[in-house]
Amino acid sequence: MRPVRVAVTMMALVTLxxxxxxxxxxxxxxxxxxxxxxxxxxxxxxxxxxxxxPQREFRDNVKQGFGIDGNVHYKFxxxxxxxxxxxxxxxxxxxxxxxxxxxxxxxxxxxxxxxSNNIFWMGVGPQLVVPSGPIRPYVNGTAGFAxxxxxxxxxxxxDQEDFAKSTNYDDATFAWTGGGGxxxxxxxxxxxxxxxxxxxxxxxxxxxxxxxxxxxLPGGNVQLRVNxxxxxxxxxxxxxxxxxx
Numbered sequence: 168m169r170p171v172r173v174a175v176t177m178m179a180l181v182t183l184x185x186x187x188x189x190x191x192x193x194x195x196x197x198x199x200x201x202x203x204x205x206x207x208x209x210x211x212x213x214x215x216x217x218x219x220x221p222q223r224e225f226r227d228n229v230k231q232g233f234g235i236d237g238n239v240h241y242k243f244x245x246x247x248x249x250x251x252x253x254x255x256x257x258x259x260x261x262x263x264x265x266x267x268x269x270x271x272x273x274x275x276x277x278x279x280x281x282x283s284n285n286i287f288w289m290g291v292g293p294q295l296v297v298p299s300g301p302i303r304p305y306v307n308g309t310a311g312f313a314x315x316x317x318x319x320x321x322x323x324x325x326d327q328e329d330f331a332k333s334t335n336y337d338d339a340t341f342a343w344t345g346g347g348g349x350x351x352x353x354x355x356x357x358x359x360x361x362x363x364x365x366x367x368x369x370x371x372x373x374x375x376x377x378x379x380x381x382x383x384l385p386g387g388n389v390q391l392r393v394n395x396x397x398x399x400x401x402x403x404x405x406x407x408x409x410x411x412x
Contacts, residue, residue, distance in 0.1 A: 208410050211240040211250060213362055215406025219258055222367075222399040228377050232286070234258030236404070246298035247410075254309055254344070255289040258400075261378035279322045282335070284376055288313040288342055288368065296350070303360070306347040313342035313368070315375040315398070335381055336391060340373040340398075350408055360408045368400040 219232035236256030243249050261284035269276040290311025297303045316337035321330060348364020374395045382390040 211410040213408040215404040232260035258286040282319045303350040308345040317376040338374040340371040362406045370398040
């Protein structure tokens with residue numbers, strides 16, 4: 168898909184200059200920190216639960232969303248002030264379930280039909296963290312892509328096991344994020360931290376479905392009411408980090 172190719176190109180343009188600068192910064196720091204003790208793991212991991220609030224025109228169609236995200240960053244200095252990494256996440260912004268006959272010719276067997284509206288996003292970019300103190304602010308940003316898709320699945324009413332699934336609609340777009348928050352170190356080694364923050368998702372123009380946009384027609388056919396526009400989100404995050412130093 169063309170939006171994905173554009174996203175990959177933009178990710179490369181953002182990542183390569185930042186990596187070159189970070190390598191120079193890293194070499195200088197390694198020289199300065201010789202003899203300063205053993206180097207900690209250069210990798211910083213994180214995960215969070217998210218609550219999303221649509222912005223601008225997108226709010227007229229979607230009220231809220233819930234999801235999760237994960238990230239990993241490589242630290243280019245011993246204290247972890249500057250790092251470069253990748254982030255990804257999943258968000259559900261609409262879900263409906265109804266009980267329907269298994270088919271138009273089998274009216275005595277019913278199943279649960281669930282339709283969900285989802286977003287998957289991925290990006291790469293830099294992060295800056297205040298390296299010390301009981302509360303450590305940070306800022307970060309990414310460039311990447313987001314995929315919007317709607318899928319329907321059928322479960323047995325009593326056993327609740329999926330036995331059929333289909334994607335009803337999907338589209339992709341270039342996406343960028345910018346955000347910040349603060350880390351609260353925990354534990355004796357203070358390698359772990361509570362992560363509380365907020366992130367703005369600047370998703371580009373995309374086509375998507377919302378809850379209620381699939382209309383069942385006689386004969387087993389469906390009608391899709393497709394929406395189109397930019398889909399920015401303000402995302403609140405609560406999670407954990409590991410590898411703080």
